[in-house]
Amino acid sequence: MPRHADAPLPAGARAQAVYRALRGAIIEQALRAGTKLPEDAIGERFGVSRTLVREALTRLAIEGLVEIVPNRGATVALPTLEEARDAFEVRRGLERLMMELLAGRLSPEQCANLRDHIALEDEARARGGPESIRLAGEFHLLLAQMTGNALLERYIDEVSSRCALILSVYGRPHSPECAISEHSQILAALENDDADRAAALMDAHLQAVAERAVLASAQAADIHTLLAPFAASEGLAPAPGRKPRP
Amino acid sequence: MPRHADAPLPAGARAQAVYRALRGAIIEQALRAGTKLPEDAIGERFGVSRTLVREALTRLAIEGLVEIVPNRGATVALPTLEEARDAFEVRRGLERLMMELLAGRLSPEQCANLRDHIALEDEARARGGPESIRLAGEFHLLLAQMTGNALLERYIDEVSSRCALILSVYGRPHSPECAISEHSQILAALENDDADRAAALMDAHLQAVAERAVLASAQAADIHTLLAPFAASEGLAPAPGRKPRP
């Protein structure tokens, strides 16, 4: 429930509010990758000074959602393909750990909550709204919270949001991060106390997400390949002397 | 190689320098857990304004090495036992991933570097210097760098330093974080392309470190158990009406 606007926030909370607002905007792709983030404009929009905006941007930079170049300011990060690969690699490691911690230890209420969440994802997906991206990520976050391990929760949160940004760059437009059936299957394995199966499912799930998105556009990143059909249709051939970068 | 003192650092580098200095001091236990960290004093010491000190402290707080309470300033963090457990749990997950990424993929030079490092640890350990703590952590960091995964490197670095802080609180004084032979064995398994064995060794290694330190003092945290031998030697019995906390 949002606070009343003219109730002053407690000390230190305003920077956090700015941080959260920016983070949400990036993840939901209201701020697209590469967008410039000037301190003045943001501070003006939120009614805070540059000091607090800087603090928020610094945090986002540490998380990898924002890139800060000295004397040139902050932009929404544009992850490289290598960073994308790294993020999914780490994510797989963390989520496998999570599966092992959770298998067979979920209370009935927790399972119910997860099912409810999956239903929400389903709805949002049917509507095709942009919040489906956020919800898909939140499923993983919800699982992380249930481990009771605050550090794991933070890391999963961080790496999930980074993956969301990556998908916004390399993924197909508005394709949801996670297929619904995969989440259901994972939950089923967890309820069944089958850690290995849950871990394998999660691994496959993440692998699928990564491949659908990143590997698909790994080809597209090569401008020669990308332009080949157009060149052919126009009867144009590459200059013989120049070679594509190795 | 340290910079000349009166050469001005490039933009944004001074905050980082303060961050690094404080971080090192905490990990090497020059600043012990619980120590107050006033912005003025630190800024004066390093010749920078409170602004930059705040930035450094914020970063350390995100990493969990420093605790910031609004309006009350920053102190070196005093991790709880639960946070300690969480940190080692996450660390095991991350380092297992690392073993899988590295097994059978280390170049001869890399192996040589690792051996050299282990030798350094050995020396420092023999001398009993405080840098043995740092070196033991750096072995893990060195491995992380060799994965080529920058995100994994950052997480391992973060969680390692947090573990170092934890050991400074709950570990026995000046006991090195890692036994040397364990590092050697892990390296051997990695060279041998035996991912499972390397993972198992690393798991056991971290488990051993955690148990030697944390579990040992988990008992000590219970003041009743802690005082029992002293009470007995003085012929004192607990008050019958009062019960120890469950």
Next chain:
DNA sequence: AGGAAGCGTATTGCATACAATCCCGGTCGA
């Protein structure tokens, strides 16, 4: 004596001011 209230100081939270840097436009010369 013990505790509550009041006050002074130290420290933080935040905004702002100033200096440094960079980007972008134009201008000039080749």
Next chain:
DNA sequence: TCGACCGGGATTGTATGCAATACGCTTCCT
């Protein structure tokens, strides 16, 4: 026409100032 040079404006980097808060000490009352 193109590239090099060079202000002007915008934006960031850092220091500092002011208000707000918390802590410790004294004082006073019970």
